[in-house]
Amino acid sequence: MTTTLNINGKAVSVQAAADTPLLWVLRDELLLTGTKYGCGIAQCGACTVLADGQPIRSCSTPIAALASAKITTIESLGGSSPLQVAWVANDVPQCGYCQSGQLMSATALLAQTPKPTDEQIDAAMSGNICRCGTYQRIKAAIKEASGQTHPKPDMAKSAAKV
Amino acid sequence: MNSFFKTPVLPVPTRRQALGIGATLAGGALLIGCSPNALGKMMSLGAKHDFDAFGPFIKVAADGTVTVVSKHIEFGQGNHAGLAAIAAEEMDADWDKLKVEQAPANAGAYANLGMGVQGTGGSSAISNSWMQLRNAGAAARAMFVQAAATTWGVPAKDISVKDGVVSHVASGKQAHFGELVAAAAKVAPPQKPALKDPKSFTLIGTDRVRRKDSAAKSTGTARFTQDVHLPHMLTAMVAHPPRFGATVASFDASAARKVPGVVDVFQIATGVAVVADNTWAARKGRDAVVVKWDETKAEKRGSDQLRAEFTALAAGKAPADAKLAWKPFDSKGDASMAAGGTAAVETTYDFPYLAHASMEPLDCVAIVDGHSAKLIHGSQIPTVDQLNTAKIVGALPGAIEVETLFAGGSFGRRANFQSDYAAECVHIAKHVGKGRPVKLVWTREDDMAAGYYRPLVHHAVRVTLDKDGFPAAWRQRVVTQSIMKGSPTGMPKFDDTAVEGAKGSPYLKATPIVDAQVILPDAGVPVLWWRSVGATHTAFVMEHTIDQLAKKAGKDPVAYRRVLYAKAGADRRLAVLNLAADKAGWDKPAPAGWTRGVAVHESFGSVVAHVAEVKLVNGEPRVGRVVVAIDCGTAIAPDQVAAQMEGGTCYGLSAALFGKITLKDGQVQERNFDGYRVLRHNEAPTVETYILPSSKPPSGVGEPGVPGIAPAVANALLAMGQPPTTSLPFVKTWGLAALS
Ligand code: FES
Ligand code: FES
Secondary structure, three states: OEEEEEEOOEEEEEEOOOOOEHHHHHHHHOOOOOOOOOOOOOOOOOOEEEEOOEEEEHHHOEHHHHOOOEEEOHHHHOOOOHHHHHHHHOOOOOOOOOHHHHHHHHHHHHHHOOOOOHHHHHHHHOOOOOOOOOHHHHHHHHHHHOOOOOOOOOOHHHHHOO | OOHHHOOOOOOOOOHHHHHOHHHHHHHHHHHHHOOHHHHHHHOHHHOOOOOHHHOOOEEEOOOOOEEEEEOOOOOOOOHHHHHHHHHHHHHOOOHHHOEEEEOOOOHHHHOOOOOOOOOOOOOOHHHHHHHHHHHHHHHHHHHHHHHHHHHHOOOHHHEEEEOOEEEEOOOOEEEEHHHHHHHHHHOOOOOOOOOOOHHHOOOOOOOOOOOOOHHHHOOOOOOEHHHOOOOOOEEEEEEOOOOOOOEEEEEEOHHHHHOOOEEEEEEEOOEEEEEEOOHHHHHHHHHHOEEEEEOOOOOOOOHHHHHHHHHHHHOOOOOOOOOOOOEEEEEEOOHHHHHOOOOOEEEEEEEOEEOOOOOOOOEEEEEEEOOEEEEEEOOOOHHHHHHHHHHHHOOOHHHOEEEEOEOOOOOOOOOOOOOHHHHHHHHHHHHHOOOOOEEEEOOHHHHHHOOOEEOOEEEEEEEEEOOOOOEEEEEEEEEEOOOHHHOOOOOOOOOHHHOEOOEOOHHHHOOOEEEEEEEOOOOOOOEOOOOOOOHHHHHHHHHHHHHHHHHHHOOOHHHHHHHHHHHHOOHHHHHHHHHHHHHHOOOOOOOOOOEEEEEEEEEOOEEEEEEEEEEEEOOEEEEEEEEEEEEOOOOOOHHHHHHHHHHHHHHHHHHHHHOOEOEEOOEEOOOOOOOOOOOOHHHOOEEEEEEOOOOOOOOOOOOOOOOOHHHHHHHHHHHOOOOOOOEOOOOOOOOHHHHO
16 A cells, blocks of 8 residues: 655655555665664664654554654765764774664753653653663763763773773 | 684685686686576676776776675674775775775675685684785776877876876876776786785775765665665564574464465464565564464573583583583693682683674565575674575575675674574575575564574683792683584684684683683584674683682782783783783773773684773673773774774673573573663763784674673773672673563
């Protein structure tokens, strides 16, 4: 069947069963592969996109539920958003597989809470697993992108020179 | 890792190896086995090597851009940055513009010098490449210098190179690599290129060595196997047996075939495959297949039963299998004395099966056309994947093309002797045939239930103390499954992976009487290396035992270790211990509410000390500040060393706190992140990394950050007055366990 979705500001028609999770429409139909599959049961956050600004798990949201929502994916961030700049500046990614989801959750966080505390970051981000353990750099990058200072004990500046 | 993944030796490459003229030709030969018509444009190897004069590791484009070819997969470790920096340093290339590219499979050009096959593991990417890439970079630099000298008619010795620009100061002449590349390519590579004095390094060891892939990985554009879409590609999923060793008796595909988008359903060796037009159809189709399983040969024991059997063996029960025997891994003095006297510590330790649970569930793309095949995936041992694929399609291994992509983690899981998931994909693609691409997708549940776990392990330890409170006699029994049993080179005489870290421990060296043995019973549960391998349990046993002994002796754990390291001549341990203790403020009280624990372990040539600050929150250990000190020889990319200490600490802590795979009557219980709990943002520590200055060759960093955190936490709990930790994970009642 045909469903019309609003993705990254564009109306797109997709041919897919109504129960198809948004994730597979994004990845397989629209080839927006920045959004990742990690668990399929709303546990890991790798598939996070925004629906009307709110983070949702696209693996567990059928397209039928999204006909009137404005959906934004990692591809819409453009690469020079403050969060992405901070991500690169801090060399946040390791394997990188979780990072699209992390960035979308962080984007939603900053839209709502421009200067989040550590606790607010934990609360907003704990649905996003990173098996590589980039958590402290994610926190640092969110702080940096939101114009807050943060300690950088992890960085090589302190590491190399003992 | 021994044998297959033995410690890298560092031969000085011969001219052909270092510069790879012959190897490039060998790379070209890979094309011969494939059918270009069917595989068409996907043959990335069809591209001509324009600048192969610089060997298999370095390409220089006409605009002067230098590309370093990595023979190692990048799945988070940051090795691409380090490998590129080694070559760039000797070449004096422009680091900011330099690119990194993944090598194709080619055992001749790209073997891991410590393995003999092309592969990434044992934290050896940097260490085995160190001299190889220095030589490659230095040779390329010399060729550019000679080209400039000839072109300008000036002596080569007066020419300097900086950031990819070749200069002759006296004449004011200068040119970038691109302008000289045609001439440089014609220069005969030097037999023995002059290497820099490490004191004059300007890139290696600096903060300038940063990841090259952060932008791609922060925009969703980095390409993983999951992201591969090719014309006419089918997506496959497989119904796997519920128990290890079960096979298909019969199946009913009628419902599956009715799912729109399902193209075919057929039996393969590992189950029933469904191929479909897209992932969701494959998933629905796979879930609709009804399979009757033949479980006559299946492993039906649960993990509790296996643990009980392991425990009985350690306690002295004769093995049921007569061929099974205890093997000593350390023995000194009169063994009977190790069983006598008054034990200061007499305890057992139990470690569960662990899933790697990489963020990207296992996946592979295969294209099979008659006897030719191409694999596209995060291949950790490409030449083994070639070999296993070649067997399935009936080809010469070198004729199998492998395109290695980024992988969303691996932690050892993609380094599989049987190429399990890749071979499964090849079987499916062979059935589909005609060069039609097939992407095999495992769901998280498929991935987690498929085995190849960190083995179940049981240790029994008994230690007596001398009058000064230091170990007098040490008895240890280790029971676990052998990882090396599946090695293509056959089971080694002694499987080091089971005991590495206990074997070679300075504590055993400092103890006059030692009786340490291992036994490796079989079980039907497939096991594999899991980030840091044997050290995942030996570090815990040795380090937590030491703190219990120190406590018995009434001594401070750091001071106690210092004496033992002095006795054993373990200077590197002593140095990282002192550095970590100093940076953590060991001599001062911990912040209110927190208790410190320490652990020191050596693995993959590097020595790491962890000092962790721990408190209990609702009965669960919570780790705050962690100070890590590491001696990894020359740190090529200090910030990536720090990143690996952060990541390794989180990975080790996740398993220590929550990780366990439970089998009930042979069936895996934890199948997704709702049952297999992993560390999340709110539970993550803050890791501070301090690197010991060193002029030694580089050693591992991908794994050595893992082993120490679990015992550091256990030691903090002990210092808090909690009982010794005798089994992991720390948090036992969560998820499934809490429900039952
Ligand atoms: S894939 Fe959707 S939350 Fe994990
Ligand atoms: S960077 Fe690998 S899972 Fe987060």
